[in-house]
Amino acid sequence: MSHNEDLEEKKLLGSGGYVFAKLTEKEELKANLGVPQIFLSNVRRLSEDRFTKYYCNKCTKEYPGSPTISYENPNEELGQGVILIEKGEYRCRTCNNIIAFYRKFNK
């Protein structure tokens, strides 16, 4: 990882919990959409080494490290030129609860 990149630890909210992850300023701006909260679904996929800890609503417990990240690239045509490029999920390593999920479209 480049030392020029200024990574800052942020709290990112998901539907089933929250995570703490290190973001660049650019990623943060892209994800917060003008509100004080940052949503993990807006950041989409981050590599596991960016996560410091996560909280699972179902376990009501905080865990060190990253949730399990899984994703697929269906490249599914949804009509009117919209293509679903990627869909992914962040899940609790202990109970498999979905912490957050995201969708990435071509536009």
Ligand SMILES: [Zn+2]
């Ligand atoms: Zn859990």
